[in-house]
Amino acid sequence: MIAITLLFALLACDSEGWEPIIQVDEGTSCLEAATADGTGTITVDANVCLSSSCSRNATASCAATLDGTTITVTSEFAWEEATGETLDCTADCGMLAASCDVGPLAAGSYLIVHGAESTTVEVPTTGACAEGPRRGGLTLSLIT
Numbered sequence: 001m002i003a004i005t006l007l008f009a010l011l012a013c014d015s016e017g018w019e020p021i022i023q024v025d026e027g028t029s030c031l032e033a034a035t036a037d038g039t040g041t042i043t044v045d046a047n048v049c050l051s052s053s054c055s056r057n058a059t060a061s062c063a064a065t066l067d068g069t070t071i072t073v074t075s076e077f078a079w080e081e082a083t084g085e086t087l088d089c090t091a092d093c094g095m096l097a098a099s100c101d102v103g104p105l106a107a108g109s110y111l112i113v114h115g116a117e118s119t120t121v122e123v124p125t126t127g128a129c130a131e132g133p134r135r136g137g138l139t140l141s142l143i144t
Contacts, residue, residue: 018056018080023048025115027097029073030129036107043129044114046077046096054082054089064102071102073114 027047033040042064050058058079065072077096082089105123112119 017083019083020080021078023075023077025074025076027075027077027114029112029114029117029119031071031102031110031112031121031123031125032129033103033105033123033125035124037104039101039103040071040105040123040125041099041101041129042071042073042112043097043099044073044075045129046075046098048077048079048096049093050079050096051089052092052094054087055094056080056082058096060096060098062098062100064100066102066105069109070111070113073100073112075114 023046028045030043030045031040032043042062044060044062046060056079058077060075060077062073062075064074075098077098079096107123110121110123112121
């Protein structure tokens, strides 16, 4: 009986679960608008590294509104991370990103406001968001 109790106690100490994580209006925003007077695409990178074995149920969304020359972006990312003391997570690094459209955007300067961050961009833009601040690891991503 003592052996069974000890076994249950050891298993309880080593139990693993899933912790829900929600990230609102955080991450890196990027605008792609290759031509003036066209629709632009905002991509928000959550700047997280998700393991394919220890992360699950990832969702991503964003919305962008245009008021004059100010683009306000909202985003929400959610996922679950495995918890426990003896996790054997893979070292891969999946990105989590969301895309949303805004516009049409005339040529000129725009202020992008996303959470506590803001930046000014010129339309038409040059380069692609895929060349953005954090790329590498797995190329798989959830873009919704």
